[in-house]
Amino acid sequence: MYLINSFLFCGMICAIAQIILDNTKLTPGHITSIFVVIGAFLDSFSIYDFIIKKVGGGALLPITSFGHSLIHGALQKAESMGIIGIFMGMFDLTATGIVAAILFSFFFYILCKPKN
Amino acid sequence: MKIKYYKNLEQIYNSKFFCIVFFFLPILLMVIFMKNISYDEIADKHKAVDNKRNHILWAFISGGLVGFFGEVLIEVLCRYFSYSRNDASSIMIVFFIFCSSCFTALGFFDKLVEKCRCGLLIPITGFAHSMTSSALDYKKEGPIYGIGSNLFRLAGSVILYGIVSAWFFGMIRYLIGGIG
Numbered sequence: 001m002y003l004i005n006s007f008l009f010c011g012m013i014c015a016i017a018q019i020i021l022d023n024t025k026l027t028p029g030h031i032t033s034i035f036v037v038i039g040a041f042l043d044s045f046s047i048y049d050f051i052i053k054k055v056g057g058g059a060l061l062p063i064t065s066f067g068h069s070l071i072h073g074a075l076q077k078a079e080s081m082g083i084i085g086i087f088m089g090m091f092d093l094t095a096t097g098i099v100a101a102i103l104f105s106f107f108f109y110i111l112c113k114p115k116n
Numbered sequence: 117m118k119i120k121y122y123k124n125l126e127q128i129y130n131s132k133f134f135c136i137v138f139f140f141l142p143i144l145l146m147v148i149f150m151k152n153i154s155y156d157e158i159a160d161k162h163k164a165v166d167n168k169r170n171h172i173l174w175a176f177i178s179g180g181l182v183g184f185f186g187e188v189l190i191e192v193l194c195r196y197f198s199y200s201r202n203d204a205s206s207i208m209i210v211f212f213i214f215c216s217s218c219f220t221a222l223g224f225f226d227k228l229v230e231k232c233r234c235g236l237l238i239p240i241t242g243f244a245h246s247m248t249s250s251a252l253d254y255k256k257e258g259p260i261y262g263i264g265s266n267l268f269r270l271a272g273s274v275i276l277y278g279i280v281s282a283w284f285f286g287m288i289r290y291l292i293g294g295i296g
Binding site: 003006010011013016017018019021023028032033035037040043044045057058059061062066067070071074075083086087090097098100101105106109111112113115 | 180205218
């Protein structure tokens with residue numbers, strides 16, 4: 001069931017983004033920023049946690065889960081540290097993604113040459 | 117994370133009404149929206165409409181396949197390598213980022229992105245693709261002014277607005293008092 005759900009959910013988000021991209025003048029940069037903000041908004045009332053519980057891995061892959069994990073880590077830390085925890089725990093869960101992206105892009109920058 | 121009013125919310129989410137609104141209404145809206153496009157612009161832009169519909173279909177299928185393989189990877193890691201689900205999901209994200217930067221460096225990811233645009237730009241693959249492609253584009257200008265200052269040229273907006281909005285919504289949530 002997780003497999004079908006993740007196919008449908010991930011595909012639906014990409015299709016909505018494609019509709020926005022085709023019918024307005026927004027660039028992909030605008031759309032990814034908008035989707036991150038939507039993900040952070042959905043998790044501020046723990047709707048996105050519920051979606052992840054229902055959908056599984058398909059909800060972790062779209063860029064909305066980036067905003068979700070930013071705010072999720074911040075609130076987790078704020079539980080124990082108070083208001084300063086929002087500053088401390090912001091990167092707790094997204095650190096893997098950002099560090100991996102920076103490291104791999106640097107390695108491939110050293111190894112490869114641009115094609116065009 | 118335990119939250120005070122989470123149980124009440126969960127009852128609302130488990131109801132059939134919520135499922136219908138959240139999962140089936142967007143699909144319905146999409147169908148209606150596509151019909152509107154076709155009726156409005158059928159007069160002179162018949163070819164463009166077909167292109168738009170094909171774009172949406174490609175985005176749906178490719179994005180769905182990305183999510184599907186992510187879930188398959190999580191299941192395999194959980195079942196055969198006995199990881200917990202959280203660890204498996206972070207390994208899955210690292211794997212996808214590695215794949216997309218590798219394909220971008222080898223050169224054929226750009227063609228795939230041209231084919232199924234948002235299907236690969238909206239998942240985390242798009243984030244890694246933008247970083248690797250800007251790193252390779254500015255390779256000529258040297259390690260400091262090339263890659264050092266241009267690595268986050270495209271991906272920086274995601275991080276900036278993610279942090280600002282997460283801080284804003286987190287403060288609202290904290291001040292309302294939803295944290296247990």
